[in-house]
Amino acid sequence: MTAPTQVGYDDILRVWHEADAIPEIEHAWLFDHLMPIFGDPDGPAYEGWTLLSALAARTRRLRLGVMVTSNRFRPPALLAKIATTVDIVSGGRLDFGIGVGSRPDPPEAWREYPAHGLPFHPPAQAVESLAEACTVIKRLWTEPEPFDFHGRHHHLTGAFGNPRPVQRPHPPVLIGGRSSATLRVVAEHADLWNIPGGDMADVVRRSALLDRYCVDIGRDPASIVRSIHLPVDVDRPGVTREAIGEALDAGFRHVVLGLPVPYPDGIAQWAADELIRPSL
Template sequence: MRPAPPPPRFGIMTAPQQVDYHDVLRVWREADAIPQIEHAWLFDHLMPIGGDPDGPAYEGWTLLSALAARTRRLRLGVLVSSNRFRPPAMLAKIATTVDIVSGGRLDFGIGVGSRPDHPLARREYAAHGLPFHDSAHAVGSLAEACTLIRRLWTEDEPFDFHGTHHQLTGAFGNPRPVQRPHPPILIGGRSSATLRVVAEHADVWNIPGGDIDDAVRRGALLDRYCVEIGRDPASVTRSIHVPVSYDRPGVTRHAIGEAVDAGFRHIVLGLPAPYPADVARWVTDELIGTWAP
């Protein structure tokens, strides 16, 4: 008889756009006091991708470090960090700093970066002087980034890295992350090319919610890629982002149920702004209560 699957683990996501820093801080501190909410996330965009295109948007890793210093229990991360924004060795240093500030609570989220068909996401590259390469380049860069970031977190001696997309000379990470051997690596994405990187490097795979049938198909493809490289597919935790409706909680509960039935055990509940008073308690009572042990 197979063992029963583990219960789902719930978290929240507060996209840092069209909000004030103190609004996000309030929600995270509320959630930090509620054990049923185990993790919390930001996104990684430099300009809004929803609402007023000229509205405020905060840099994700800077904000994450501030929130790490003001919370005590929550696992935390960026869902997901764009590998197009920062050189990976610099990102490794940033992530190490957040892991230390948080006392070892970082879940390291990374992905190829914005979809080329999302105009509001695409514009932030030109606005910040960042190149936007094609998908093949982006996926190859992500694979190399995952390799060298892990090496920076774990190797005891300086090393050189000569990849197709990244070159390092005398690379060395000091200090090290609190977590050993390194923070868990979450890779977000749904393309077949990205799923091959997930199979090779990720502890957790995240996919945006919406079409649960597509998520299941993508999960089956990930299983196949894991088997091809000799990895147990069950060693990759399945994570999904589920948008929250404050007005129609039943719709959100149904989406959660579909995700759990499909094998997703890491549930990220996306909270739309503005955030109601006591929203973390509302999420716990209305959405998580049915599933939490």
């Protein structure tokens, strides 16, 4: 993951070009914040989906996505259209990441809502909205005829998606989050589930809770790939390697390495040599 903030476009493009040529690196990610959440609060922050489309056009092999899209930022029908466009530009390499959106704490992750005229709904309402959004987006990707949708949070009349994504029936859906309410949405809608690393005991408990929710609705828990985001410490690669080992032992086969800014030359090759290959 290259957070698109406190750096320039050329910096991110350089890292993605390098990673695109390294077979051990399978996927690359941006995040979805409209203002910085670390570093200089007045520093640059790029819009994730616009940047992702540009990077999709400049890479050839990497699977790619936004980890994770804030469902609070864009209406689901518009987001479905945006994601379809990126899947087409990339030749079918999109992993569609989505989540509830930032919590009201810390302040750095909340201020972007009033700063952009966006409402910040209570958590329960936001999770319900996410579930409806996942339903709407999948229908727009797959249904052959226009449809109406009237939920509690989203209302569409004559909704129809054309063109369709390259990937059929649709791009893989990755949902990020750790709350029990969000995990119920994961059980129903996700192909991959992502959680931030850190407290591995809690990560394991959340994974077990997801297993239970899957069983409750008759879904095989193994059908959801477990994904984890781990911050990279370039000064202490051994710490990151240890975290990768713990994640793999816990059944998390989709490991996202969060690179710190600024991105030095050769950072992708360094990550492959120091972190990925020793863990294979």
